[in-house]
Amino acid sequence: MDGKITASYFSLCIAGQIVSATFPLGPDTEFVFCRYELVAGPDWLLCSGPQHGLTQMATNKGGNFNDKIIFNMPIEATYKSTSPFGWPQLLVSVFGCNGHGRERLLGYARVHLPLFGSQCDQSSQPMLNAPILKPKCPNIIADLTSWMMRREPELRDAKVLLDTMKCKGLSMESYGTLELQLSTIMRGAQKLGYNWHV
Template identity: 30%
Template structure:
């Protein structure tokens, strides 16, 4: 039984930004994000999901799309199982002007406190046959996930055909409180993600 005054939960605060993306051959893209986490995790402050502005490449940086879209959330939990992940989905116009997915990706929030930068490889689902590919191109209805959170979970993805497409860079500032008091010490971990 916990002693009086000792914590029963720990806190993880995450700030930072979805900095930029590289999607060769694509322009005028925006991104969405959401957090996926385990049953013992509860958001106590901040936003669990968001959508950025549309950005374009520039003459100075013709391959980089800059969003600098802020993220800010605080979680409480009783154990590290189900450590939060951020799922990023990038969208943009196709040849016909329809918004289509240009990439999905996910990464765990870093386990150690401090400033971290992660580059997420992005992917898109693909049609399984030539007929489906032609039909999806012709109608402007390309394959996409009905819920992007599936990207951070193992269930339901075993038979999905995907193609790599682009990268997104995210910076994290992670602060933890009371983890060591509950017996969790990630301070000596060198590489977790």
């Protein structure tokens, strides 16, 4: 009997942060915060780290209207999987909040977790820029209703953005940019026949 143990899965460790958000024309709200969720396919198991998270409320009112809004929200997670299908993605919902505590959606951003790349010097890690996409009303009547009710259009399920086939008919506009810094450590992939570092 062969005493060798065959690897049955590989692991993916992610560490980084949601760094900041930038709105070229200003966020049109006093404070900004983000809700994030890690979403992966059925073959992926989240072993450690939170699947959901919430940043603090931040503002750029002390500077120019289009200055970066800094979050520096740490993200750490470890996955294991038998297949790269359904590679994990980070889905971020960006909200604004006025002085009275009223929340409004500013947009959504998404990014696939990096395939590889880990550097000891955090300052030299490459930045990932994800566009913040804001849903648009499908017609003038819906636009007028949204204006009268002072409620921005929202997606019923933001995860529809993760599937390119499902989000084809969505009407979205770019509202800003979300800046992220993520690094990856992968183990056991080559034993399963995956070689992505070539």
